[in-house]
Amino acid sequence: MTVQVPALPSDRYAVVAVASSAGGIGALGRLLKDMGSDLPVPVLVVQHLDPRHQTVIAEVLSRRTPLEVKLAEADETARPGTVYIAPPDRHLLVSPGGVLTLTSTELVHFLRPSADLLFESVAGAYGPQAIACILTGSGRDGAMGADAVKSRGGTVIAQDPETAEFRGMPSAAVGTGAVDYVLPLEEISTVIRGLVETKRRG
Template sequence: MTAEELQADPYAIVAVASSAGGINGLVKLLGGFDAALPVPVLVVQHLDPRHRTVLAEILDRRTPLSVKLAETGETARPGTVYLAPPDRHLLVDSGGVLSLSSSELVHFLRPSADLLFESVAGAYGPQAIACVLTGTGTDGAMGVDAVRSRGGTVIAQDPETAEFRGMPAAAVGTGSVDYVLPLDEIAAVISGLVETKRRS
C-alpha cells in the first residue's frame, strides 16, 4: 500500500486517556460527539482498582454515545465508547477486537494509556486518533510517540486549561502532538477530522 493510499484511508478509531479531573473532561468531550460518530472510542481513565466503577453508567447518561465497560473478545463498534475496567489494561487488534490484560503495571498504572495507545498505533497506524486529557503524571506520553510514528494523529488538551496539567503537558513535551486545544474544542475537531477524511 502506498503512502497516498494509507493517507486516504478514513480514521477508524479514537483512543482517549485521562486521569485526575478526567470524569468532567470525559463528560465534556464525549458529550460533544454526535450519536452517529462513525468510529469507536476507547478510553483509559485511571480508576481505583479496589472498587467497582459506575463511570460507564454516568457517562452513558451524559453523552449521545453508548458507553460500556470493555469486554475481552468483543468487536469495537462505531458510536460506542469502551471504557477500560479498573485494574485491567485495554488493548485492540487490527480487526477491532478488544482484549483486557492483567499484565504488570506500567508506570505503576493499570490500565495504562501508553499500552492502549501503542496497541492502537500498531493496529491502525494512520487511521488512529489519540487524545490526552487532564491528569497527573506522564501516562500517555510514550504512547502518543507510537501513534505519531505510525502516521496517526495526536490531540492534547491545552495544559493551561486542564484541571490537572501533568498528562497533557507530558504529551505536548514529546513534540508528537498535532493539536493542542481547549477541552471544549476537542470533540468538534475530532468529529471534523473523522468526517473530512471519510469524505475525501
C-alpha cells in the same frame, strides 16, 4: 457470535483512543457530550480508576452523551458510535479488526490500565487511521503512546495544559513533540468530528 464491522476506507480515520486521569470524569463527560450520536468510529478510553471499588463510570458518562458507553469486554469487536472504557485494574488493548483484549499484565508506570499500552496497540492496529487524545491527569501516562501513534502516521490531540484541571499528562504529551493539536477541552470534540468525517490528506 462475531460482529462484522465494515472496514472504513484506508484514507479515513477508524478509531479514537482517549486517556485521562485526575479530573478525567468531568473532562470525558464534556468531550463525549458534544461528540454526537452518529460518530462513525469507536472510542477507546483509559481513565485511571481506583481498583478497590466497583466503578459506575459507564453509567455516569452514559447520562452525558448520546453515544453508547460500556466497560470493555475481552474479545468483543469495537463498533462505531460506542465508547469502550478499560475496567479497573485491567489493561485495554486492541488488535487489527478492532478486537479488544483485557490483560492483567504488570503495571506500567505504576498504572493499570495504562494509556501508553492502549495507544501503542492502537498505533500497531490502525497506523495512520488512529487518533489519540490526552486529557487532564497527573503523571506522564500516554506520552510514550502518543509518540507511537504519531510515529505510525496517526494524529495526536492534547488538551491545552493551561485549561486542564491537572496538567501533568497533557504537558508530558506536548513535550514529546508528537502532538498535532493542543486545544481547550471544549474544542476537542469538534476537531475529532471534523477529522473522522473527512478524508485524510495524503
